[in-house]
Amino acid sequence: MQMPRTLTSLLAALAVLAAVSAWAADEAAVMHHGDHHAMPAAQAVAAPAGQARTPVRFPGPLREHTLANMRDHLAALGEIQEALARSDFDAAGRLAEQRLGMSSLTAHGAHDVAPFMPAGMQTMGTDMHHAASQFAVAAQDAAVTGDLGRALAALARVNRTCVACHAAYRLE
Template identity: 55%
Template sequence: MKRHHILLATSLSLVTLTLCAAEPATDGRIAVHFPAELRTETLRNMRDHLLALQQMQDALARSDFERVRDIAENRLGMSSMKAHGAHHVAQHMPEGMQAIGSAMHRSASRLATEAANASASGNPQPVLAALATLTQQCVACHTGYRLE
């Protein structure tokens, strides 16, 4: 029986790889052209955003709501915009991308507020819901746009 499960898992993996390889080479996302230096810096910021999401999840797993609050506000929230040069970067973004970026920063600040509340209540559910909303903004932007 165990061998059957291994063969099934291997077969499913091969089917998945084949389907991924068979996807069309076209990318339907909107290409956004940034100056080379700004593109590099923006991609670095996005990788830091991804790291911040991972660090918040780790802190949530330990019920360290104060750490979640700090990361959410200072690395992703409205307070982080100046450090990321958001005004300068936004000048190169289409309106829709700007709107998603602003919504992401607002969502992160709301997450910070929910994390602060959870420090008092001990209830992680509103924090998890806010994290899902924040992540939704990331997914929306990366689904709709690509940097060039």
């Protein structure tokens, strides 16, 4: 019995996401901590004992706005994964670009938040937005080529930038 294409795509996507998550946890790439000491990416998920995340102070309303944006980023990642599970690559790309990509900076008020971010946090944020725009292109390509692996690898890069930033910084 042959599985429907959508179910096959979903199972493949889930398998790749699981593999990418495991790989990211073990990856030996270097991430920069707030004090610019190198920390292996495997330790990026939780700051090691004695190396607390760098606190970043935002004015109250801007802090709440930023936290809401980050929650929306998580929601967008979920919606993108749902679109990929449906093999709706065009929708996944649109969601990524509109909600996470470089096109989303104005809507998120990036200009207002940037002055309160340390340089490393700004770099990680910019890297995440670039990675999301790159995923959007990979997702649109997948609509034509069917190459889900390249799109999922690009989505994993978006996720890694989020994890790295949250491991290095915390809003106060």
